[in-house]
Amino acid sequence: MTRARAAVIGSGFGGLAAAIRLQAAGFDTTIFEKRDLPGGRAYVYRQDGFTFDAGPTVITAPDCLRELFAVADKNMDEYVRLLPVRPFYRVFWQDGLAFEYSDDTDAMEAQIARISPCDVAGYRKFRDYSDAVFRAGYERLAHVPFVDWTSMARAVPDLVRLKAYRSVYRMVSHCIRHQRLRELFSFHSLLVGGNPFTTTSIYTLISSLERKWGVFFPQGGTGALVQALVKLFKELGGDIRLDSEIARIITEAGRVTGVVGSAGKRESCDLVVSNADVVHTYETLLDGESRAARMRRKLRRMSYGMSLFVLYFGARRSYPHLAHHNVIFGPRYRGLLGDVFRRGRLADDFSLYLHAPSRSDPTLAPPGCETFYVLSPVPHLGKLPINWRVEGPRYADTIVDYLEARYMPGLKAAIATRRIFTPEDFRDELNAHLGSAFSLEPRLHQSAYFRVHNRDKRIRGLYFVGAGTHPGAGVPGVVNSAKATAALVAIDFAAMNARATQRTKFSYA
Numbered sequence: 390m391t392r393a394r395a396a397v398i399g400s401g402f403g404g405l406a407a408a409i410r411l412q413a414a415g416f417d418t419t420i421f422e423k424r425d426l427p428g429g430r431a432y433v434y435r436q437d438g439f440t441f442d443a444g445p446t447v448i449t450a451p452d453c454l455r456e457l458f459a460v461a462d463k464n465m466d467e468y469v470r471l472l473p474v475r476p477f478y479r480v481f482w483q484d485g486l487a488f489e490y491s492d493d494t495d496a497m498e499a500q501i502a503r504i505s506p507c508d509v510a511g512y513r514k515f516r517d518y519s520d521a522v523f524r525a526g527y528e529r530l531a532h533v534p535f536v537d538w539t540s541m542a543r544a545v546p547d548l549v550r551l552k553a554y555r556s557v558y559r560m561v562s563h564c565i566r567h568q569r570l571r572e573l574f575s576f577h578s579l580l581v582g583g584n585p586f587t588t589t590s591i592y593t594l595i596s597s598l599e600r601k602w603g604v605f606f607p608q609g610g611t612g613a614l615v616q617a618l619v620k621l622f623k624e625l626g627g628d629i630r631l632d633s634e635i636a637r638i639i640t641e642a643g644r645v646t647g648v649v650g651s652a653g654k655r656e657s658c659d660l661v662v663s664n665a666d667v668v669h670t671y672e673t674l675l676d677g678e679s680r681a682a683r684m685r686r687k688l689r690r691m692s693y694g695m696s697l698f699v700l701y702f703g704a705r706r707s708y709p710h711l712a713h714h715n716v717i718f719g720p721r722y723r724g725l726l727g728d729v730f731r732r733g734r735l736a737d738d739f740s741l742y743l744h745a746p747s748r749s750d751p752t753l754a755p756p757g758c759e760t761f762y763v764l765s766p767v768p769h770l771g772k773l774p775i776n777w778r779v780e781g782p783r784y785a786d787t788i789v790d791y792l793e794a795r796y797m798p799g800l801k802a803a804i805a806t807r808r809i810f811t812p813e814d815f816r817d818e819l820n821a822h823l824g825s826a827f828s829l830e831p832r833l834h835q836s837a838y839f840r841v842h843n844r845d846k847r848i849r850g851l852y853f854v855g856a857g858t859h860p861g862a863g864v865p866g867v868v869n870s871a872k873a874t875a876a877l878v879a880i881d882f883a884a885m886n887a888r889a890t891q892r893t894k895f896s897y898a
């Protein structure tokens with residue numbers, strides 16, 4: 390029997406993971422990537438001797454990555470080394486308070502006791518809750534496709550028991566009283582684009598997941614992990630084509646038959662896995678396909694996660710008081726998030742994530758220098774349609790002033806190189822709807838069955854993987870979505886082959 394051909398559109402972590410699983414399962418798989426490098430949001434910039442990972446830096450749940458190598462009978466350690474990062478985060482507030490966030494329970498409780506003794510018991514309660522959510526939401530459901538009501542019905546008792554209708558912030562506040570500690574234990578949902586005030590409390594599982602396995606950084610940067618996955622995929626016989634934007638998915642009589650590149654070249658295939666933005670896929674790649682109309686209408690009604698403004702910079706000096714991952718809270722929490730998610734305002738104050746990877750791997754900067762990026766959550770373009778080409782450089786200067794005044798003395802004079810990435814770049818470079826950095830918002834009514842399914846209901850041979858599908862954004866999320874998608878493909882094609890075999894037997898009987 391000839392091998393079925395799979396086209397994967399996009400080489401984000403989800404696309405790479407799906408492609409590896411399909412190729413290992415016997416599909417002839419080709420990845421088509423629009424940009425000149427693989428990785429999607431995990432792109433890499435090399436500039437003036439500095440290496441900048443563009444996106445994900447907090448690598449958690451290493452086992453879901455290890456599994457990708459295991460399906461190919463390989464050992465991840467022979468491809469890339471994951472360095473443990475400690476503390477997980479160094480957290481700063483404007484009033485001078487700082488916190489070393491890690492999996493060291495005694496050290497965590499000692500710090501909490503110094504800030505708010507009555508919250509130690511609440512922290513333990515929060516830990517127990519997030520562990521329970523982790524078992525139900527991650528271990529049991531993260532890799533399971535929600536393609537019908539019965540799969541959702543099976544999850545409902547757990548969701549009710551865990552009060553998933555409550556927000557992350559409400560759940561944290563139920564356990565913890567001190568305002569700073571409420572911020573500390575609720576910010577994690579921002580890592581996957583969710584407002585802690587509206588994101589389902591299921592996302593508290595991230596803190597459990599970090600405690601269980603730790604936080605890691607690949608030696609050589611996140612780009613080294615992307616390269617390891619590409620190497621594995623190629624060794625399996627897979628084909629990856631860069632600078633190859635797909636303009637259209639071809640369907641005939643409700644079935645996928647190929648893709649067309651932006652230069653007009655047609656490639657036949659038996660199935661497509663789209664790792665591209667879900668709205669881009671339904672609106673642009675399936676433009677004119679009437680079977681996609683219902684999903685187009687549905688996606689127009691849904692809400693999208695925040696965007697990000699990212700400033701990458703190299704400094705000619707070091708800042709030893711910073712950790713690898715730094716979270717810097719500004720003067721407002723609820724107010725600032727309201728500006729980002731509801732009011733669509735570009736605020737004058739900031740809450741920032743500051744990445745200093747040369748703390749873990751000095752090779753990412755020239756000798757005596759340090760590599761950084763700082764990201765600020767900002768509204769997506771649907772809420773704040775400003776001209777970022779004009780606003781971006783000014784906004785970057787304001788962030789540098791803020792960092793210099795409070796955390797990084799002498800920064801302006803020390804900057805050797807810099808570049809920015811704005812919501813317009815998310816839209817134009819990555820085809821991200823409204824320039825969202827994380828696709829669909831992780832709200833309860835947009836999760837699991839209510840998110841974009843890993844398999845389209847009406848177009849045979851069309852599958853999805855990545856941040857817009859179940860379970861959602863973040864590296865573990867999209868890598869798990871690939872497991873769900875690849876399982877569906879395997880089931881569908883096994884059934885098709887069985888039917889074909891039956892027909893063959895019958896006709897020759």
Ligand SMILES: Cc1cc2nc3c(=O)[nH]c(=O)nc-3n(C[C@H](O)[C@H](O)[C@H](O)COP(=O)(O)OP(=O)(O)OC[C@H]3O[C@@H](n4cnc5c(N)ncnc54)[C@H](O)[C@@H]3O)c2cc1C
Pocket residue numbers: 398399400401402403404421422423424427428429430431443444445446447448449580581633634635636664665666669697699764818819820826827854855856857861862863864865867
């Ligand atoms: C700045 C930033 C920091 C983050 N930090 C973390 C973190 O620390 N930890 C974490 O776990 N997560 C983090 N995330 C989230 C995480 O990076 C993403 O959720 C995840 O990487 C998305 O993967 P994906 O599979 O959805 O694909 P994407 O990375 O979105 O890739 C999709 C790919 O499809 C390509 N494409 C689009 N349209 C086409 C087309 N028509 N033809 C061909 N190719 C196309 C794009 O070029 C892109 O390469 C971060 C995100 C950002 C933006």
